[in-house]
Amino acid sequence: MLARVGLWPVYFVALLIVGLGRIPGNWWVIGAGSETLTRAVIALVVVYLLGWLRMIVFALVPGAVVQFGRRLWFRHRGRRIMVRITTILAIDVEQRPPPVQEAFIIELDDGALYDLCPVRWDGAERIYAAVARQVRRARIRAARRDARANRRKDPKPGA
Numbered sequence: 154m155l156a157r158v159g160l161w162p163v164y165f166v167a168l169l170i171v172g173l174g175r176i177p178g179n180w181w182v183i184g185a186g187s188e189t190l191t192r193a194v195i196a197l198v199v200v201y202l203l204g205w206l207r208m209i210v211f212a213l214v215p216g217a218v219v220q221f222g223r224r225l226w227f228r229h230r231g232r233r234i235m236v237r238i239t240t241i242l243a244i245d246v247e248q249r250p251p252p253v254q255e256a257f258i259i260e261l262d263d264g265a266l267y268d269l270c271p272v273r274w275d276g277a278e279r280i281y282a283a284v285a286r287q288v289r290r291a292r293i294r295a296a297r298r299d300a301r302a303n304r305r306k307d308p309k310p311g312a
Contacts, residue, residue: 160207167203171196211276218270218280225259225284229267236261238287246272257281 171192184191211217219226223238236259243260255272257280269284270277 167199239291241288
């Protein structure tokens with residue numbers, strides 16, 4: 154929450170600079186010769202870039218869970234751990250002591266259990282949905298791979 158509120162002044166100052174700052178005459182080409190349209194286009198670009206900055210800031214928050222492709226990064230006992238989603242067997246919700254209450258737990262194929270994040274955390278349900286979907290897809294791929302391997306091993310009857 155603090156990171157979200159802390160970025161409001163950054164957006165305000167950046168858009169204030171775009172609105173009040175002097176724009177070079179050769180930049181007016183961006184807005185088809187109109188200063189107002191040029192400022193609007195530059196403001197949209199600034200908002201887009203600040204969106205990227207916002208994502209980077211949220212990823213640096215100590216308890217943040219980051220999913221990129223088929224990998225998941227999260228903090229466990231003071232260090233950041235990277236886990237391939239294909240190694241996750243299950244994702245569940247378990248009760249924890251009072252500051253956390255409920256947390257998402259992942260189980261890896263080597264039997265290790267990790268607390269992923271609290272359920273009431275701001276992005277928890279999106280992370281849960283993405284990880285559960287990837288785990289489901291990984292199970293389907295593994296089942297197809299096993300079925301193909303079994304078909305190759307077993308000769309066709311009557312052949």
